[in-house]
Amino acid sequence: HIIRREDYRPPDWMVPEIGLDFDLGPAKTRVTARLTVSRNGGHGRPLVLEGETLTPLAVRVDGQAINDWRIDDGRLVIDLSGDDHVIETEVELSPERNTQLMGLYASGGLLCTQCEAEGFRRITFFPDRPDVLSRYSVRMTADKSAYPVLLANGDNVANGDAGEGRHWAEWNDPFLKPSYLFALVAGDLKANRDSFTTMSGRTVELGIWVREADVPKTAYAMAALKTSMKWDEDVYGREYDLGVFNIVAVDDFNFGAMENKGLNVFNSRYILADADTATDVDYDNVQGVVAHEYFHNWSGNRVTCRDWFQLSLKEGFTVFRDQSFSADQGSAAVQRIEDVRALRGSQFPEDGGPLAHPIRPDSYMEIGNFYTATIYNKGAEIIRMIHTLLGAEKFRAGSDLYFERHDGQAVTCDDFVAAMQDASGVDLSVFKRWYAQAGTPKLMAAIAHDADTKQATLTLTQLVPPTPGQPVKQPMTLPIRMALFDRATGESGGEQLVVLDTDTTTLTFDGFAQPPVLSINRDFSAPVVLETNRTEADLAFLAAEDDDPFARYEAMQQLMLNTLVAAISTGVADHAAVIKGVGETLSDGALDPAFIGEAVVLPSDAFIGDQMLVVDPDAIATAREALRLALANAHLAKWQEIYAANGGRSFEYSPAAKGARRIRNVALGYIMAADADAGAKLAFTQFGAADNMTDRLAALGTLANSQAELRVAALDIFYRRYRDNALVLDKWFTTQAVSTRADTVEAVIELAGHPDFTLSNPNRFRALVGAFGMNQRSFHAADGRGYAFFADQIIALDPVNAQTAAKMVPSLGRWRRFDAERQALMRAALERILATPGLSKDVFEQVSKSLA
């Protein structure tokens, strides 16, 4: 069954108010719902309430039990005359048997909910769509000792004793909201409490609720929350609107976190952090996700989506907001590098494969499959381009108008663009193609020079590739930041913004006696694949001189890619230019160590593969290792110097300390490559002596890739130290799953039989199976054992947790990118999944589209 965007119709019935009564227990929970419904328009259609896995135990209309209801494909259908009624239903749930983790479920002794996108219909019968906005009042009753804390959206208005060791709590949320933002949590939780005073002087009580033992690990998340609240006031003028803001961390969670009104629920991996258990990347992720969910209070909750085709309305905008926030907290350059790396690592392959879709899709079978890098990360790039085209001030005027115009409404991407356009006076009609057309545009930039006229000519040409269902494309609006450098003086005439919205254009620049060096798509101003006629000398110049840090990073990456691609296709490796460029970067005292750490890292196997017509994992691995070795040897003394200079300090979480750890651990990897024995000893010493997880895990990862005997010892020590800490144990699984060793497939198959591996925890599944699916060398092992194992795991997980299983499919879906033998093996794995009886629609959609 396919849902189409063009079929949108306003709801037949509205539900201005809903009262929910939960009699909670892990084995049995009774839910009584009281809906005030009112007919929307003059139609005669019945009331249809969505339901999934629900059986009505009682149905009452205006207080009278009725029997003439019917169930149609899970939905409760009631014929009603008149326009206004009160509908009551009762259902019974079993949270502990809900392994899908959608709706009400049990996790580590807690009872909690996840409703986005369509989980509310697994709790009670309801018109479960985002354009039905209701006022919620909730009453929950539960055992007092097992569930001393009872939380829901909004304000806690009453509490009491229910006798027989039970108690109750009532919560009212004064804001209208769609059902996907409903949440409740019951459990034995302790809070890290704090408060925030808003810009208008109101006090907000903040609580981060976790297991008692985890309270000390919530300090960073709390600081991030307060910084986010202040930032949203300063940068967007957005103030928090309730007296309470609660966050709960749960261990079993299908995604990162959820922005339920006043009660965010988080995957514990994005809340808990301390030096002993969290890496610097984990700290950054905690900060970014806390900010993301908080920012949703305006971009998502106060103004929400009309239908799920508009998902990027809230997600793209909110990712842009959290990226901007993170850029303001540390190195903006490193943040941009990481954002682009994530886009290229997960979104570009999506755009170039069978599951390509525009940021506003036209159809879907299962909306859970559309929480993608395209909706989130490409969506954020599209908002960023609007910001670039309008400038910061007009963009802010546009967002002010958007929030003011649509507060309390469920709206569309068109409404967002209209607000931006109306407030700025900038015509965005051509730009809107970004919402409709899938595929990553290719931008060709050719620079030419005429010595007689002293003119440089830049020709820009774009090509938007065909994608499934979209064979022919129109040109996109590409905001391109560029500069031209005089190669003798190193000076540029400054940056300018060129907006290309036709197939091709030519620009001329006067006053260049020598051919200038082209710096283009600075700060990655448009999400395109760039092709230029720049020489190796041009790239080397930019890698050393460009004043835009992203462009500088990019020039070095391009040099590395050119070297690698040439080595793969000709079999001859010339590493000289990269060795020279890396050497200069390492010795540039003006550069931030955190930036250097990113600039001297080779492109990933996967990204190298994306440059090739047919991905050859073995040739890529060989070429990359050779370049690594060359860089390691050529600069060994420098790596050792960096290693020594950046160590020996006790842990501190600051941008400078983080940068020092980054560059030092990059150096460790190169030292290991140059001298396996000495490197292994150094790594093992670091592993034992580290006072933080970043250094410990970096050392473990280096050893896990090696042939060193100390590898087994280190893995074993790590396991014994952290076997009771699920989040750290996930790292132990991942480290082995992403290993570059030749025996990784066997190791991973064996780990899937480890007593600590389980299908019931999504983090653990992703830590082993998900990570393995990203390991280009081993997943694509020529004998196909990686594919077969992966398919077995998807088949095993599907009946337990269909959403998480479906998320794995794209690793196999990329089959067209590989050689004929691998294609056949990957297709066979997909076909075997498709032939599994009782397959979920989640996995069915992903697999059938991948094979089409």
Ligand code: ARG
């Ligand atoms: N809205 C949540 C966030 O972006 C994610 C919800 C994911 N839901 C889903 N069905 N995949 O923070």
Ligand code: ZN
């Ligand atoms: Zn989000």
